[in-house]
Amino acid sequence: MTLAMRIALLLVTAVTISVAAQDSTPKPPAAADWAALAKLPDLTGVWEAPTVGRGGQGRAGGPPPVPELTPAYAAKKRELDARNSDDTEAANCLPTGMPAIMGHPYPYEFLLTPGKVTIVSEAYMQVRHVYTDGRPLPADPDPTFNGTSIGRWDRDTLVVETIGFSPLTTIARNTPHSDRMRIVERFRLTGPDTMSIDTTVIDPEALTKPWTTTRTLARHRDWTIREYICEENNRNFLDAQGKAGVKLDAPVKKE
Amino acid sequence: MRPISSGGVPWLVTAMICGVATLAWSHHAAAPVFDMSAEKTLMGVVKQVDWTNPHIWIWLDVQNASGQVERWGLEGMSPNFLARRGWARTSLLPGMRITVTFRPLRDGKAGGMFMTGKLENGKILTSVGAE
Numbered sequence: 001m002t003l004a005m006r007i008a009l010l011l012v013t014a015v016t017i018s019v020a021a022q023d024s025t026p027k028p029p030a031a032a033d034w035a036a037l038a039k040l041p042d043l044t045g046v047w048e049a050p051t052v053g054r055g056g057q058g059r060a061g062g063p064p065p066v067p068e069l070t071p072a073y074a075a076k077k078r079e080l081d082a083r084n085s086d087d088t089e090a091a092n093c094l095p096t097g098m099p100a101i102m103g104h105p106y107p108y109e110f111l112l113t114p115g116k117v118t119i120v121s122e123a124y125m126q127v128r129h130v131y132t133d134g135r136p137l138p139a140d141p142d143p144t145f146n147g148t149s150i151g152r153w154d155r156d157t158l159v160v161e162t163i164g165f166s167p168l169t170t171i172a173r174n175t176p177h178s179d180r181m182r183i184v185e186r187f188r189l190t191g192p193d194t195m196s197i198d199t200t201v202i203d204p205e206a207l208t209k210p211w212t213t214t215r216t217l218a219r220h221r222d223w224t225i226r227e228y229i230c231e232e233n234n235r236n237f238l239d240a241q242g243k244a245g246v247k248l249d250a251p252v253k254k255e
Numbered sequence: 256m257r258p259i260s261s262g263g264v265p266w267l268v269t270a271m272i273c274g275v276a277t278l279a280w281s282h283h284a285a286a287p288v289f290d291m292s293a294e295k296t297l298m299g300v301v302k303q304v305d306w307t308n309p310h311i312w313i314w315l316d317v318q319n320a321s322g323q324v325e326r327w328g329l330e331g332m333s334p335n336f337l338a339r340r341g342w343a344r345t346s347l348l349p350g351m352r353i354t355v356t357f358r359p360l361r362d363g364k365a366g367g368m369f370m371t372g373k374l375e376n377g378k379i380l381t382s383v384g385a386e
Contacts, residue, residue: 052336086287093282093309106335122335123282226335233307235330236283244287248328248366251303251314 026133029114037112041156041189046225047217048107067171067201067211073178080174085242088173092238093230095124097145097169098162099183099199103215109225117151117158122225130160137163145169147183158187171201171211178205193219282309282333289358289368297327301351306334306344313347313369315355329357329369332382341385347372 069077090096102108106123115133120126130151141148141164151160162183171177181203190196200212235247285291299315311331316324331337334344347353352375357367372380379385 087284091283106333220339223339226338228308228333228335230282230309232309233305233312234282234309235312235328236288236309238283244284245362246288246330246360246364246366248360248364251305251312251328 026115026135033114037114040112040153041158042112043110043117043158043187043189043195044112045219045221046107046109046223047195047219048223049105049215050218052105065211065213067175067206068208069175070206070208073176073206076176077174080176083242085174085238086244087236087238087242089168089238091236091244093124093234094168095126095145097166098147099171099201100169101126101128101146102185102197102199106228107220107223107225108217117160120225122228124230125228130158132158137161140164143167143179154186156188160185160187171203171206176206177201177203180205190216193221195219285358285368288361290361291358291368293359294356294370295359295367296354296356298352298354299327301347301349301353302326303349304344304347308333308335311337311369313355313372315353317365325365328366329355330366331369337384340383342380346380346385347374351375 088094088096095101096104101121101123104121104123106121108122109120111118111120115131117130117132119128119130121128126146128146128149130149132151132153134152135150137150138148143164143166145166145168147162148164149160149162151158153159162185163181165177165179165181167176167179169177171181181201184200184202186198188196188198195217197215197217198212199215200210201207202210236244237247238244297315297317299317301313302316303314305312305314310333313329313331315327315329317327319325334342338344353372355372356370358370359367368382370382374380
C-alpha cells in the first residue's frame with residue numbers, strides 16, 4: 001500500500017467513525033422536550049414504602065411469591081443455604097444492586113428530564129439511570145450492580161427494562177442469576193401520592209417462570225433525600241466464614 | 256445509675272415494640288447478632304451519641320453491681336430514618352440520664368440494639384420514632 005493510499009484509508013475511517021458518533025449522539029433537549037414532560041404522569045418527588053417503620057414491608061395480601069428455580073439453580077441455592085451465612089455483604093456496606101435496591105426501607109427520589117428518568121436511592125446513595133429517549137438496550141453491556149436500563153411510556157405506565165447484572169447481585173437471598181437475567185418494572189400512579197411498582201424478573205436459566213412482586217410507595221412532598229455514607233460509622237460486619245458481628249471498639253472521637 | 260434487671264417496664268410503648276420486631280433493616284440482619292427474643296433494661300448517663308450512618312450509636316456510662324462504670328454501646332436506626340420520625344441530632348446529649356431497653360448482643364459484650372429510651376423529663380424515644 002502506498003503512503004497516499006494509507007492516508008486515504010485513514011481519512012475514510014476517520015470520517016466513518018465521525019458520522020457514526022454523530023448518529024448516536026443524543027440531540028440537546030429543546031423547549032418542546034421540556035414542555036412534553038408536563039404531559040407525562042408526575043412521578044417526581046420523594047417516595048417511600050408506607051409500611052417502613054410499621055412492621056416490615058410485606059405487600060398487601062400476604063408475602064410475595066417465592067421465585068421458582070430450575071433444578072440447576074435450586075441446587076446452587078441449596079449449596080449457598082448450606083453455608084449458613086449469617087447475613088449478606090450489605091453488612092459490609094456493599095450495595096445490593098438490582099432488584100433488591102428497590103426494596104429498601106429508605107426513600108427514593110424520581111427525577112424526570114427530557115429522555116431520562118433518574119431514580120435516586122437514599123440507601124447506599126445509589127442512582128439508577130433510565131433512558132427514555134428511544135435508544136435500544138445495548139447488545140452486551142458490562143455487568144453492573146444496577147444493570148443497564150431503558151424505559152418507555154405505555155400510556156400511564158413507565159415500563160423499564162434492565163439487563164447486564166454483576167454476578168455479585170442476586171435474584172433473592174442465596175439465589176444467583178444467570179447472565180441472561182432481565183428485569184421489567186412497571187411504575188404507575190395509583191392515587192395522587194401513591195405509586196405501584198410491579199417487578200418481574202425473567203431468567204430462563206435460573207427461573208422456571210417469570211417472578212413478579214409488587215411494591216407500593218407513598219409520596220412525601222415535604223421530604224428531601226439525605227446523605228447515606230455506609231462507611232461513615234459501620235460497626236457491623238460479615239467475615240469470610242459468613243459469621244456476622246458488631247465492633248464495639250472506641251467510638252468516633254468528638255472532642 | 257444502677258442496672259435494672261430485665262423485665263417489664265410500665266412505660267414501654269408496647270405497640271411500637273411489636274412494630275420494631277419485624278422492622279426491615281436494609282443494612283444488616285439483626286437476628287444473627289442481637290438476641291431478638293430478649294429485652295434488657297439499663298440506666299446510664301449518655302457519654303456520646305454518634306449521629307451517623309448506617310446506624311446511630313448511643314454510648315452510655317453504666318454503673319455495674321460492684322460500683323464500676325462500664326461503657327455500653329447501643330445501635331439504633333439511621334439518622335435518615337429517625338430524623339423523619341421525631342428524633343433530632345440533639346434529642347440525646349452527653350450528660351443526659353436515660354433508661355433504655357434493648358436487644359442484647361448474642362456474644363454477651365456490653366452492647367445491643369436500642370429499642371426505647373426514657374429521659375428524666377419523661378420524654379420517650381423509640382427505635383421507630385419519638386413522642
